Amino acid sequence: MSMPAKPRRTRANLNQFSIGQxxxxNPWVVAFFSFAYPGFGHLMQHRYAPAFILIGWELFINNMAQLNVGILYSMIGDFDMAKQVLSDxxxxxxxxxxxxxIWDSYRTTVDLNKQYILADREDAEISGxxxxxxxxxxxxxxxxWVAMMWSVLVPGLGHLYVHKVIIGFFIFGYTVLILNGANIPLAIKYSMLGDFMQAKAVIHMQWLMYLPSIYFFILYDAYISSIEYNILCEKELSRYLRQNYQHPHFELPV
Incomplete structure (x- = not known):
């Protein structure tokens, strides 16, 4: 008697530290986050190795080129100063x-969407x-909304709430690095004391310019991850009920 064929694809993999699924x-959304901050698009795909490499490279090369300061001067119309600060x-x-x-995150999203269609049709068992x-x-x-609110309070906590432990701790540590590089804690201290001129003086704009992209990604990814995990939970429960409680001669609707 032949053994049942092993599924070629599965929708998700549950492990101690995360749920890869x-x-x-939307390929354009993933490409947008790679455009906003290289590596974030790959982080959404659970492709941790290229994501961490690209994020580390972005931090290094952006600081060396002083790109964020150049962008800041360009946004306020001081193009001559932008040219001076940029390192060619x-x-x-x-x-x-x-x-x-940007290109790789878009391309792989298109491919992974196709893989999802095939995996969903196979309906392989998922360990719950x-x-x-x-x-x-x-x-x-x-x-x-709880995942998003925790992310607003402290970056990374929303991901820990949905049990994306690897991303959660990485985001927490990375955001703390950026906040300290920008001297945000000192600026908050001086602002609380009413010394707004000193608060403005201590802020390092090269590092501060990282924060909008980081925060927007954290809020979006925590929110969407929670929604998709809920859908996965429903699919896993639905399969279990069909396999164990549905009558074998039940006629599925056309």
Whole structure:
């Protein structure tokens, strides 16, 4: 008697630290986040290795080229000052990998959407509970607005709420690095004391300019991840009920 064929694809993989899953993503949205901050598009896809490499490269090359300060001066119309602060030799190195990040995140999103269609048709079994030496993870429904509110309070906590532990701790540490580089804690201290001129003076604009892209991504990804995990939970429960409780001769509607 032949053994049942092993599924070629599965919709998700549950482990102690995260839930990696396939689901439909808008390629343009993923490409936009790669445009806003290289690596974030790959982070949305759970492709941690290229994401961390690209994010680290962005932090290094952007600081060397002083790109954020150049953008700031361009936004206020001081183009001569923007030209002076930009480092041409580092800026040239920035362009190629920046474009690769956008293109690759778009391309792989299109491919992963196709893989999701095939995986959804196979309807392979998904483990709904994992227990290990480090943590316990299980399928559960979570509230998207709660994930977003925790992310507003402290970046990374929303991802921990939806059990994206790897991304959560990375985002938390990375945001703390950016906040300290921009001297935001000192600026808050001086603002609370009413010394707004000193608060303005201590802020490092090169580092501060990272924050809008980071915060917008954190809020969006925590919210969407919660929604998609809820859908995955419903699919896993639906499959379990069909396999164990549905009558074998039940006629499915056309």
């Amino acid at each position: 396939l689901h439909f993503r 030799k580092w800026l040239i190195l920035y362009v190629g990998i920046y474009m690769l990040s 509970f994992v227990i290990g030496a480090w943590d316990i993870n299980y399928m559960d429904k979570r509230k998207p």
